[in-house]
Amino acid sequence: MTDQTAAAPRAVKAERHATLRRLLGTPTGAVASLVVAAFVIAALAAPLVAPYDPNAIDPINRMQGPSAAHWLGTDQLGRDLLSRIVFGTRTALYIALTGTGAALGVGMAMGMIAGLGGKILDSALVLLNDSIKSLPLVLFALALVTIYGASVPALIVIIAISMAPGYFRVVRNQVLVLNNADFIVAAQSMGASRLRLAATHMLPNLIGPILVLIAMDIPAVIGIESGLSFLGQGIQPPQSSWGNMLSEGYTYVRQAPHIAIAAGLPIVLSTIAFTFLGETLRDALDPRRAVRT
Amino acid sequence: MTEFRLTRRQALQRAGGGGVALALGSLAGTGAVFAQENTTLRIRNDRDIERLDPATRGGWYDETVMFAIFSGLVRYAPGDDWTWELDAASSIDDSDPLHIGFELRPGLLFSDDHGEMTAEDVKFSYERFADPEVNAVYASDWAALDHVEVTGTYTGIIHLKEAFAPLFTSTLPHASGLILSKAAMEASGTKSFATEVPACSGPYMLDEWRPREVIRLVRNPGWTGPEPYYDRIEILPIGDVTSAETAFAAGDIDCTQIAVNSIPSYEGGRSDLVVKPALGYAWLGMNVENPKLSDLTVRRAIQHAVNVKQIVDATFGGAVDQAHGLVPPPLPGARDEVLYGYDPERARELLAEAGVQGLSLSLTFGTSPDLLIVAQVLQVQLAAVGIDLTIRQMDSNTMVAEAQHPTDHQNIELIIEPFTTAPDPSWVTEWFTCDQIGDWNFQRTCSEEWDARNDEALTISDPEARAARYVALQDELEETGAYVFLYHGVNAWVSKPSVNAAYSADAQWALLRDFTAG
Numbered sequence: 001m002t003d004q005t006a007a008a009p010r011a012v013k014a015e016r017h018a019t020l021r022r023l024l025g026t027p028t029g030a031v032a033s034l035v036v037a038a039f040v041i042a043a044l045a046a047p048l049v050a051p052y053d054p055n056a057i058d059p060i061n062r063m064q065g066p067s068a069a070h071w072l073g074t075d076q077l078g079r080d081l082l083s084r085i086v087f088g089t090r091t092a093l094y095i096a097l098t099g100t101g102a103a104l105g106v107g108m109a110m111g112m113i114a115g116l117g118g119k120i121l122d123s124a125l126v127l128l129n130d131s132i133k134s135l136p137l138v139l140f141a142l143a144l145v146t147i148y149g150a151s152v153p154a155l156i157v158i159i160a161i162s163m164a165p166g167y168f169r170v171v172r173n174q175v176l177v178l179n180n181a182d183f184i185v186a187a188q189s190m191g192a193s194r195l196r197l198a199a200t201h202m203l204p205n206l207i208g209p210i211l212v213l214i215a216m217d218i219p220a221v222i223g224i225e226s227g228l229s230f231l232g233q234g235i236q237p238p239q240s241s242w243g244n245m246l247s248e249g250y251t252y253v254r255q256a257p258h259i260a261i262a263a264g265l266p267i268v269l270s271t272i273a274f275t276f277l278g279e280t281l282r283d284a285l286d287p288r289r290a291v292r293t
Numbered sequence: 294m295t296e297f298r299l300t301r302r303q304a305l306q307r308a309g310g311g312g313v314a315l316a317l318g319s320l321a322g323t324g325a326v327f328a329q330e331n332t333t334l335r336i337r338n339d340r341d342i343e344r345l346d347p348a349t350r351g352g353w354y355d356e357t358v359m360f361a362i363f364s365g366l367v368r369y370a371p372g373d374d375w376t377w378e379l380d381a382a383s384s385i386d387d388s389d390p391l392h393i394g395f396e397l398r399p400g401l402l403f404s405d406d407h408g409e410m411t412a413e414d415v416k417f418s419y420e421r422f423a424d425p426e427v428n429a430v431y432a433s434d435w436a437a438l439d440h441v442e443v444t445g446t447y448t449g450i451i452h453l454k455e456a457f458a459p460l461f462t463s464t465l466p467h468a469s470g471l472i473l474s475k476a477a478m479e480a481s482g483t484k485s486f487a488t489e490v491p492a493c494s495g496p497y498m499l500d501e502w503r504p505r506e507v508i509r510l511v512r513n514p515g516w517t518g519p520e521p522y523y524d525r526i527e528i529l530p531i532g533d534v535t536s537a538e539t540a541f542a543a544g545d546i547d548c549t550q551i552a553v554n555s556i557p558s559y560e561g562g563r564s565d566l567v568v569k570p571a572l573g574y575a576w577l578g579m580n581v582e583n584p585k586l587s588d589l590t591v592r593r594a595i596q597h598a599v600n601v602k603q604i605v606d607a608t609f610g611g612a613v614d615q616a617h618g619l620v621p622p623p624l625p626g627a628r629d630e631v632l633y634g635y636d637p638e639r640a641r642e643l644l645a646e647a648g649v650q651g652l653s654l655s656l657t658f659g660t661s662p663d664l665l666i667v668a669q670v671l672q673v674q675l676a677a678v679g680i681d682l683t684i685r686q687m688d689s690n691t692m693v694a695e696a697q698h699p700t701d702h703q704n705i706e707l708i709i710e711p712f713t714t715a716p717d718p719s720w721v722t723e724w725f726t727c728d729q730i731g732d733w734n735f736q737r738t739c740s741e742e743w744d745a746r747n748d749e750a751l752t753i754s755d756p757e758a759r760a761a762r763y764v765a766l767q768d769e770l771e772e773t774g775a776y777v778f779l780y781h782g783v784n785a786w787v788s789k790p791s792v793n794a795a796y797s798a799d800a801q802w803a804l805l806r807d808f809t810a811g
Contacts, residue, residue, distance in 0.1 A: 055673065056673075057607060057669070057670060057673050059603055059606045059607035059610075059670075060606075062607065062610060063610070076554070076607075076666055077607050077666060077669060077670065078607070232660065232665075232686055236683070236684050236686075237665065237668065237669045237672065237684050238669055238672050238673070248662070248665075250535060251535060251552075251554075251662040252554060253535060254535065254538055254539075254542075254555055254558055255554055255555055255557065255558050
């Protein structure tokens with residue numbers, strides 16, 4: 001008995017190590033993880049990493065190309081582009097993580113309720129989520145921003161509402177499948193409540209697919225934030241945002257193309273890195289799928 | 294049915310024939326070839342047309358087209374000075390400031406068979422500004438008009454109620470002086486029109502308008518004045534200046550206005566670059582009816598907190614000078630210094646004196662990228678004296694609607710809305726009267742004495758006295774604390790070397806009828 005209880009955590013630990021090895025064992029996974037880690041470190045340590053105050057203007061040195069003093073050059077107000085990108089990373093990841101987190105919370109709660117709550121509740125929630133999913137995202141976002149104003153909380157709400165149906169569908173489907181699993185039936189027969197079933201038995205089995213979905217959604221969220229900021233409806237100055245920088249860079253693309261290039265680079269890099277990380281994570285969590293594909 | 298088949302010998306013969314034809318064409322001179330190529334001018338307008346009626350027109354984007362399809366008694370001459378020249382009139386007698394005589398050139402025909410232009414058309418065109426049914430936006434241009442007396446088929450006298458200094462600066466040569474066909478207007482059954490032009494009186498006529506796509510002008514066959522060079526002009530409404538510059542670089546358009554920040558990239562290049570001081574004015578306005586800004590001491594502190602030179606340098610990279618008032622420098626009444634300049638120490642003292650701490654304000658402005666830069670520099674400057682500035686950038690129409698709304702105007706704290714103007718200082722000051730509260734006086738400053746002196750300035754005929762009056766009027770506006778004067782700007786255009794472009798003195802309008810081949 002003692003041997004069996006000790007063996008279970010060891011098996012989980014071994015499985016986690018194997019997943020991590022599979023994730024970092026491929027060149028794509030390793031590079032994607034490295035780039036994502038670099039973005040996370042830049043975001044967390046922005047004041048230490050950025051060489052200048054991102055909002056300090058210097059009109060005399062406006063629109064300067066890359067140099068030893070300013071590695072990526074300066075923008076139309078003479079602000080250091082590298083510093084603004086570093087602080088923009090913080091903005092992008094903050095919105096991506098909080099927005100995705102909020103979407104996950106809402107989607108998961110609704111998914112669990114739909115999966116465990118009976119047919120009528122399930123149908124109503126499916127209809128609600130399908131209706132939200134059918135809304136054109138950009139128009140929906142612009143309408144909300146017009147009504148409530150452009151701000152970080154408004155952006156997070158927009159992202160949460162638009163992304164929640166994705167998590168709802170995954171969680172609901174998983175719960176419906178798990179409902180008939182032997183260990184769930186056994187737990188039910190031993191008198192486990194629905195809340196206990198959801199929290200103790202189902203949630204651990206949902207983590208894998210949800211992690212993959214989060215990794216795949218983060219670049220989409222960065223795209224939404226950048227897109228709205230590009231349209232002037234996202235992050236408001238002076239807070240730096242990749243989308244704002246890209247929008248300003250577009251205005252001066254003929255005179256100072258380095259601004260648009262510098263602003264576009266982190267958007268492209270982060271999108272590719274998070275997407276590859278999500279794909280590699282999916283393969284790592286499900287090695288049979290990796291072999292099939 | 295005959296089958297078309299070409300033998301190798303025939304092909305060689307025809308190719309040789311073509312070569313001979315090309316060689317002969319070259320001998321005839323390249324001018325002929327280029328003249329043929331250049332008969333269509335493709336030019337950008339930064340907005341689409343809205344209303345082409347002289348009395349209810351929209352702005353410069355309408356006037357650019359109107360100056361090509363209508364003629365007035367006189368018109369602005371192309372060049373660097375605000376001078377006028379005869380247009381539909383063969384002579385003007387302005388020896389008496391209250392009674393202006395004119396004689397039309399005979400034989401000027403309206404388009405669409407609406408007959409010859411006569412003095413009756415002039416009378417109709419100018420007197421309709423006072424017709425309440427026309428609801429003329431520019432009624433003030435003809436506020437001094439008593440009536441137009443028709444003395445012959447082509448002759449008449451414009452009788453004024455009082456001397457009116459802007460008559461030859463911003464009324465007769467401007468779009469309010471353009472002449473419509475009385476017969477065509479009566480036949481149309483409407484008092485005013487938007488884009489359905491009843492009849493054209495200029496060298497061109499409106500051939501086609503595809504909204505947001507193209508405005509096509511062709512020669513007016515009835516026009517007997519100086520012949521314009523181009524047979525056809527295609528005006529492309531392209532709002533985004535970067536897109537317009539890209540279209541120009543790709544060769545899709547022959548001429549476009551460019552962003553001020555783009556000027557250096559065209560200097561010394563193959564394209565013809567024209568840069569002229571603009572007749573415009575941008576200022577930072579403060580809504581005195583907003584509780585946060587009702588205290589003059591706070592407003593004065595903001596005046597002192599703003600470093601206009603830094604704003605202008607950051608926004609335009611040295612291509613534009615800072616403003617010292619509302620009236621642009623080429624005009625009488627332009628100031629050369631401000632009363633309350635940059636002094637951050639004084640700003641802090643005044644805020645302390647007013648007992649204000651942690652003041653948080655919003656700055657509302659339209660979608661211009663230039664204004665976004667202005668706003669960001671202002672954020673930094675106001676933060677330096679302890680004022681937190683939030684940016685509210687919105688669609689210009691939405692912003693104007695909010696500023697004009699009876700209750701929503703309270704949302705406006707600081708505001709920037711650049712205006713363009715005509716070459717007379719009266720056009721600059723008329724928006725800051727008590728009557729304009731709820732319309733264009735976003736600051737809501739009001740002084741009936743100021744209004745009376747502003748009205749009186751219209752009648753001052755001595756240029757120096759008139760200039761001094763407008764300087765004093767701007768001093769008084771600055772004393773209210775509700776104004777920080779920012780810049781007047783420049784207008785910059787580029788055209789292909791194959792085009793000889795012509796602009797008004799401030800390059801606000803491309804004078805399309807004066808364009809020729811380069």
